[in-house]
Amino acid sequence: MSAADRFTATYLIETPLDPRKVAEIMAGEQSSGTFTRVAGETDELRDRTRAVVISVEDLDSAAEPSLPNAWLARKGVEGPWRRARITLSFPVDNVGPNLPTLASIVAGNLFDLGEVTGLRLESMALPVAYRRLFPLPTRGIAGTRRATGVMDGPMIGSIIKPNVGLRPFETAELVGRLCAAGLDFIKDDEISADPVHAPLAQRVPAVMAAVRRHQDRTGKAVMVAFNITAETDQMRRHAELVEREGGTCVMVSLNWCGFSAVETLRRSTSLALHGHRNGFGALSRHPLLGIGFQAYQTLWRLAGVDHMHVHGLQGKFAQEDGEVVTSARDCVTPLADGIDDRVLPAFSSGQWAGTAQPTWDAIGHDDLLFMAGGGILAHPGGPAAGVASIRQAWAAVAAGVPLSEAAKSHDELAQALAFFGKSGG
Incomplete structure (x- = not known):
């Protein structure tokens, strides 16, 4: 699948876990995956629909989490709380010209992930053909x-x-x-x-x-x-x-x-x-x-x-x-x-x-x-x-x-x- 068939979203995250592992979880959660592989999730389906991790940039770390997290507390996971900038790439065909669904993919359940104590959607980049599916300003x-x-x-x-x-x-x-x-x-x-x-x-x-x-x-x-x-x-x-x-x-x-x-x-x-x-x-x-x-x-x-x-x-x-x-x-x-x-x-x-x-x-x-x-x-x-x-x-x-x-x-x-x-x- 070429770059013309995908859009990207970049995030700032905070986690006590390996940011690369968290990036993969984010990609799966917002495309074809969940916390475990399920029936029907074939390799062909994953290749066609799964979001992929483009980059993970390690940043600083903090002694305290930015946000509370009951999931991590139940597991007894402690810091340091590592921060990273992550870019994910999504197939356009997962969405089509559907703005509410696009928003739910790039800014939906990610905010509630148990693996993070901070997550912010920073930017998006769209291919030309996908941009043309949506209206332009009239004025x-x-x-x-x-x-x-x-x-x-x-x-x-x-x-x-x-x-x-x-x-x-x-x-x-x-x-x-x-x-x-x-x-x-x-x-x-x-x-x-x-x-x-x-x-x-x-x-x-x-x-x-x-x-x-x-x-x-x-x-x-x-x-x-x-x-x-x-x-x-x-x-x-x-x-x-x-x-x-x-x-x-x-x-x-x-x-x-x-x-x-x-x-x-x-x-x-x-x-x-x-x-x-x-x-x-x-x-x-x-x-x-x-x-x-x-x-x-x-x-x-x-x-x-x-x-x-x-x-x-x-x-x-x-x-x-x-x-x-x-x-x-x-x-x-x-x-x-x-x-x-x-x-x-x-x-x-x-x-x-x-x-x-x-x-x-x-x-x-x-x-x-x-x-x-x-x-x-x-x-x-x-x-x-x-x-x-x-x-x-x-x-x-x-x-x-x-x-x-x-x-x-x-x-x-x-x-x-x-x-x-x-x-x-």
Whole structure:
């Protein structure tokens, strides 16, 4: 079986046993094997369907296990607790174009194996032919630029605040003000989907009326990501409503809707799918448990999302800047050679004009969505000045001009640097 017929997954494991033995157990458990050979498990079947170990890289060891393990405790197995990086190769034909099953193979019962006290899926690599079995983004980076009319530089966005509580007409009024402030993108908060006080059936028409009025006045089409997170059929109906009202984007809380629901939604609409990753911390924050972002975004890109949240540099969440940077790079790296399936990295959380410089320095491009809540709405000159300060900051860093220098000729940027307490330059 050639490499074109197989995909690979790389893991970080911790175990008191021989990592090579554990790697073989992992390969068997997630393909044709179990803890013992069974009837019908012929050599031919194993050759055709078994996962194989590609590599085992020994790392460090620890005096204490990262996670509890009753299986090892019953057997009286003690440390040291050896760590290793393992790469497994799986036959594509074991899965086919079945995303939930793919996820269960690379990230299923492995987390419960008795032989490990830590296991983390770090990355995946797919052959070209297999990638082509899944949908591509309908909008992605280029399509989002066309929809917003922003062909150069970052797309600047904000989030509707307060998170919840605004009625439909109040939400529409705020969206109108944000459009007038010069934004390219506006989104619902992830905790506000279809509340009783602002149901989507009323909120979408009200908001889109404000968006159309702004477009009629200025020619600018602002993209609004309506949070339609719900049961699958409800999401499809909400997406249809957004399309009827002339909208271009919907937002989904990926982890709580699931692969099947998002795949169904993708097949049902050509709207941009803004993938919100809330809950990802539960999957990723422990260094020896869960799923790293490269593998996580690979699975969700196979579902057909167009935008992926990566948090933000120097932001309010727990992730280190290095993780944010690698996440953004993952989004703009094709999953297979010759296929443009890049998705738009969405930066958010604590972003403002001053974080433009470290973002540019780290990733070196502006194919991104740069979202700021307080960095726009709390600007002392008002939302329009907040948007202007961010645009001024990005123009400066792209030109190689320190923000402190650019602020001398841009009042909005100068106010932002003074008010938010960092020079950024």
